[in-house]
Amino acid sequence: MQNAKRSFVRQAADKRQQALIKSTLHLIATGGPEAATVRTISEHAGVTQGLIRHYFSSKDELFIAAYECHMTQMTDATSAVATTDHDNAVAHLKAFIISALTPPVVDTEAMAIWAGFIHMVQRDKNMRAIHEKTYYRFRDELQALISAAWAEAGNAKSSADERRAAIACNALLDGLWLEGGALPESFEVNELPNVGLNSIGAILNIDFSNLELSE
Amino acid sequence: MQNAKRSFVRQAADKRQQALIKSTLHLIATGGPEAATVRTISEHAGVTQGLIRHYFSSKDELFIAAYECHMTQMTDATSAVATTDHDNAVAHLKAFIISALTPPVVDTEAMAIWAGFIHMVQRDKNMRAIHEKTYYRFRDELQALISAAWAEAGNAKSSADERRAAIACNALLDGLWLEGGALPESFEVNELPNVGLNSIGAILNIDFSNLELSE
C-alpha cells in the first residue's frame, strides 16, 4: 500500500539545484554519463525524480549546468593558488603550475567527468561556449603569468611569442593532467609537478629550481 | 505485409566484425557513446541487430574490440611515419612529432571517440589493459627516438633522464592533440606542429629548425 506521501523539507532553489548538479557529477565520475539518469541522480540527491524537471527544463539543461559547474571549479582551483601573494612573478607562475598538476585538479574522477561531457560539447552550442570560455580564461591567465615572468627577467617578448608559449605550456599542463588522471599509479609522487616545472622552465627559459615554495 | 526475409550475402567473419566495429566508432564519433546502440550500429553496417550478438557475446565486447581498433590505429598512424627511412635520428624524431600533431591523428572525431571510451577504461579490466598497452608503446617509442637523437648529438643521458623527457614530450603531444581536437578552429595552419617542435626542441635541447622535411 504505502499510500502515504513521503515527508520532506522544502529547500532553497539554489541548494536543491546545487545538490542535483553535485549528484550528476558524482554519478558521471563513478559510472560514466550513462549512469547519470534522472532516477539515479534524484535518488542520490535524496529527492524524487519529478523534482529535476521542476528545477531544470530538461535533463540536457541539468547536464549543461553541471558541466559549467565542473569546469569553473577546476579552473578556479588552479587560479586560487595563483591569486595569493607571491614574492615575484616567477614564484607566481611556479605556484600556478604546481597547482595545476596536483590534486584536486589532477584527479581520475575530474578527468572522467571532463571526458564524459566531450560529445555534448561538440554538439551543443551552450556547452561549446562554456568550454571555450573556461579554456581561454585559463590560457589567458597562464599567458599573463608568462608575460610577467619574462618581463621580470628583463626578457620581454612579443605577444605572438607569449601566445605560442601559452599554448605550449597549456598543452603540457593538459597532457600531464590527462595522464595523471588516466594512469595515476604510473607516476611517482611529485613526478608530474617536477616534470611540469622542468619542461616549462625549458620552454620559457626560466629556472624554477632555486625557489622556495610553501607547500 | 513484407513477410519475405531480406536477401543478404554471407561474408567472412573478419569483414563483418570489422564492419560492425567501424560502424560503432563512426557513431560514437558523431553522436557520442549513447548514440551507438545495437540498432543504429547494425543499421549503419547494413545488417540486422541480431548479427551483433552472433559475432560478439555482448555489446560491451563489441565496444572493447572497437576501442582496441581505434587506439591501435592512432598509434600506428604515428609510428608508420617514423618507420620510413630518415637521414638521422633527429629527422626521425621530427617526423614522429609532426605526424602526431597533424591529421588524421589530430582530429575532432578521433578525440571524441577516445573520450567516449574513458569511463569504460576506468572500469573494465580489458579496456584498461588496452589503454596501458597503447600508451606505453607510444611513450616507449618516443623515448627510444629521444635516446637516439641525444646519442647522435653526443649528448647521451641516463635512462631516468630519458624517461622524464619522454613523459614530458608525450604529455605535450597529448595536450596539443587534445586541444587541436577540441578546438580545431582556434589554431592556425601548422601552428600545432610548429609549437610542438619548438617546445620539444627546448625540452630536449635539440634544434629541429634546420632540417628539411618532405611533406
Added chain:
DNA sequence: GACTTTGTTATACGTATGTATAATTATATT
C-alpha cells in the same frame, strides 16, 4: 486559523535499449 503559493511526491506514458531465441536462407560439401 484560513488561504495561497510552490516545492515535492506519485504515477503514468510512450519509446528505446540490450538480450534471448526461433525461423530462414545462402553457401559449402558430397
Added chain:
DNA sequence: AATATAATTATACATACGTATAACAAAGTC
C-alpha cells in the same frame, strides 16, 4: 541434386529511460 552448416533475419521480452501531469504538503501571508 540432396544435405548439412552457420550466417543472417525476424520477432519477442523485460527493463530502463526521459518526459508529462496530477495530487499532495510544507511554509509564508494576511
